[in-house]
Amino acid sequence: MRQRAFGLALEIDPAIELPGLGYAGTTAAIARPSPPPPPAGARSARVRLDPDELERRWGAGDGAELVRELRDGGQLLLSVERRPGCGYLMCAPGFARILVSADGGELLCAPLREDGDWAMLLPAQALPLAATLQGLEVLHAAGLVLARRAALLAGPPGAGKSSLAAALLARGAGLLSDDAVALSFEEGGLVAHPGAALLHLRGCEHERLAEAERARLGRSTPFLAKRRYEPATAAACPFGWLFLLERAAAGAPLERLERVDPFALLAQTYNLSVRTPERLARHLDLAAALAASGNVYRLRVLPHMDATALAALVHEELAGA
Numbered sequence: 001m002r003q004r005a006f007g008l009a010l011e012i013d014p015a016i017e018l019p020g021l022g023y024a025g026t027t028a029a030i031a032r033p034s035p036p037p038p039p040a041g042a043r044s045a046r047v048r049l050d051p052d053e054l055e056r057r058w059g060a061g062d063g064a065e066l067v068r069e070l071r072d073g074g075q076l077l078l079s080v081e082r083r084p085g086c087g088y089l090m091c092a093p094g095f096a097r098i099l100v101s102a103d104g105g106e107l108l109c110a111p112l113r114e115d116g117d118w119a120m121l122l123p124a125q126a127l128p129l130a131a132t133l134q135g136l137e138v139l140h141a142a143g144l145v146l147a148r149r150a151a152l153l154a155g156p157p158g159a160g161k162s163s164l165a166a167a168l169l170a171r172g173a174g175l176l177s178d179d180a181v182a183l184s185f186e187e188g189g190l191v192a193h194p195g196a197a198l199l200h201l202r203g204c205e206h207e208r209l210a211e212a213e214r215a216r217l218g219r220s221t222p223f224l225a226k227r228r229y230e231p232a233t234a235a236a237c238p239f240g241w242l243f244l245l246e247r248a249a250a251g252a253p254l255e256r257l258e259r260v261d262p263f264a265l266l267a268q269t270y271n272l273s274v275r276t277p278e279r280l281a282r283h284l285d286l287a288a289a290l291a292a293s294g295n296v297y298r299l300r301v302l303p304h305m306d307a308t309a310l311a312a313l314v315h316e317e318l319a320g321a
Contacts, residue, residue: 005123006131006138006182007193007236008104009044016049016109017116020123020196020230043134044105047122051110054099061086067273078125080273088133088273090126092118098126104133117223123196128180128270132279136182136193137286138270141242143176143192144168146318149240150192152181153299154268159245160301160310163205166229167311170213174234175199180270183239183286190239190289197233200226205307241295241318244268248300254313255298260291 070078096118111118128138141154142165177195206227217229265287
């Protein structure tokens with residue numbers, strides 16, 4: 001099965017039920033038909049279910065380096081190890097192990113659970129890593145399409161990115177991703193690429209939506225402690241705006257930044273595992289390009305403003321774009 005995500009043309013093992021990209025036998029696959037084969041030289045990756053091959057390749061070498069750990073208190077949620085010439089082994093205890101080849105062109109998967117939820121590790125972590133290895137930069141941001149350009153919503157966990165994305169979708173925006181957006185440098189400037197067609201909302205935000213708003217977000221199912229929606233995904237489009245969200249007690253809710261703190265931009269990266277000089281230089285180039293765009297905003301989430309009010313504010317600001 002062929003799909004596109006994070007700027008990559010994907011060939012996916014039919015045995016893998018990949019959330020948000022569709023797979024054989026589902027309505028999602030009908031809604032998102034397979035694209036044609038990629039042209040020669042295009043960024044592409046093959047995703048395979050092959051635990052034995054993963055073990056053979058990873059077990060054949062030595063010198064693995066731990067490059068990332070994600071923890072919740074004392075609980076390990078994710079680890080990433082790198083072995084030169086082999087690639088990056090990503091492990092989410094209780095979910096899956098995924099080996100991403102050194103060039104990002106192949107992903108070998110070994111589930112650690114029987115249900116299909118393990119595959120969430122692919123769009124959540126493994127595919128963004130593969131995209132980074134193939135020359136794209138991935139921001140930790142929700143991405144919407146407004147006026148045919150990408151509006152990216154970045155900020156710390158709990159800032160309200162997904163809630164604001166849902167409110168903008170209800171106003172007619174298109175979805176790129178609710179958590180990670182891949183950017184590439186093209187001749188015409190920065191281009192934003194869609195990820196998985198998924199939107200995850202906390203229970204309180206789900207309950208706040210009217211029935212008509214929920215209907216616009218697509219099919220809804222429970223996922224962990226949240227509600228998962230599957231809206232249609234927008235196509236890749238030029239970068240338009242970056243909104244840096246922060247919770248604040250006071251201040252102007254929307255402020256266009258004349259000067260942008262470069263560290264605030266660098267901190268939005270989604271990838272902390274690839275540390276080659278080439279990748280770090282590209283990371284700096286992206287921060288410089290975003291700052292030079294003149295379209296970086298501070299968006300303060302104030303106590304008296306909910307996501308619907310913020311969406312109206314953003315929509316009004318960009319109405320003349």
